[in-house]
Amino acid sequence: MDLDPALAALRPLGAFSVLHVSRPAPARPAATPLAHAYTPVYGDPAPDVHPDPLGFRVRKVATALGTTEHRVAASVAHQGLAARLWSVALACAVLYGHIPDLDPGRLHWDPDATAPDDLWLTVVHARPSDAGTLADAVLTTHLVPLADAVHARWGVADxxxxxxxxxxLAGAGRELGRWARRHGRTGTADRARSLTxxxxxxxLLAGTGTLTGTxxxxxSCCLYYRVPGGGVCGDCCFRRPPGQN
Incomplete structure (x- = not known):
């Protein structure tokens, strides 16, 4: 199936896998191309560019979690944006057989919004859906500069x-596979598992963990256990929060 201009095939998967397409991008106070999230525009930015979208998001997450540790909020914000990008890319790969070009100059982000209203493209250009292209589109183009920014600003370990x-990535693949199996689409589920x-x-990801089935x-640990009332995530290296018997 060819990519359609609205990426409509993503809508049945739920908000987290949806990517809006709009040209021009909707005008919102906090919105900006993702390229500017990785390299903030301090001083006197252009009128359509938020000066510090990543910092805005980290502060918003810190408030929502009730934490004063911005290192923790930065880790949680980082994982949330990574999950959105993987969810969109994987869903397009398995449903269309292509992915859209996720150029960070054309992929806009609203750090004040939640899925699906946080991301949209200004135009859809198809790219292949093999693992190498996916890695280039998400890992190299987005997650490497995002991680560099989070590490440099908040000291989160590489x-x-x-x-x-x-x-x-593992979570996005698992959820896509579950959706596919619920709808009797075993080929889609198999494709999601193999790509993941x-x-x-x-x-860039080898050695980060162990995949058994899905x-x-x-x-490593995302630090969520340091949030007031938080615990460990289902895939955490810890069985219980550090310091607890």
Whole structure:
């Protein structure tokens, strides 16, 4: 199936896998091309560019979680954006057989919004859906500069951020597979599983955890246990929050 201009095939999967398409991008106070999230425009930005979308998002997440540890909020915000990007790319790959070009200059992000209203493209250009192209579209183009920014600004460890990227990928693949099996689309589920496994073997993600079927156990922790009232995630390297017996 060819990519349609509205990416309508993604809508039945639920909000987290939806990617809006609009040219021009909707005018929203906090919205900006994702390229500017990785390299904030301080000083006097253009009128359509938010000066610091990533910082805005981290502060918003910190408030929502009730934490004063911005390192923790930065990790959670990083994993959330990684999960959105993987969900969109994987869904397009398995449903269309192509992915859209996710150029960070054309992929817009509203850090004040939730899925599906946080991401939209200004135009759809098809790319192949093999694992190498997916890795280039998501890992190299987005998650590497995102991790660099989060590490530099909030001191989140590189290994933790690689674990976040892998955990987000495994979760996106698992949810896509579950949706496909519920609807009797075993071929789609198999494609989601094989792409997820191939991507987790990529040099940028290799060694971040162990994939068994669709279950993933990471070798790092996203720090969510440090949120007031938080615990460990289902794929965490810890069985219980550190410090608890």
């Amino acid at each position: 290994g933790l951020l690689r674990g976040n990227a892998a955990s987000a 496994a191939a991507l987790l073997a990529h040099p 279950s993933f156990r990471r070798r």
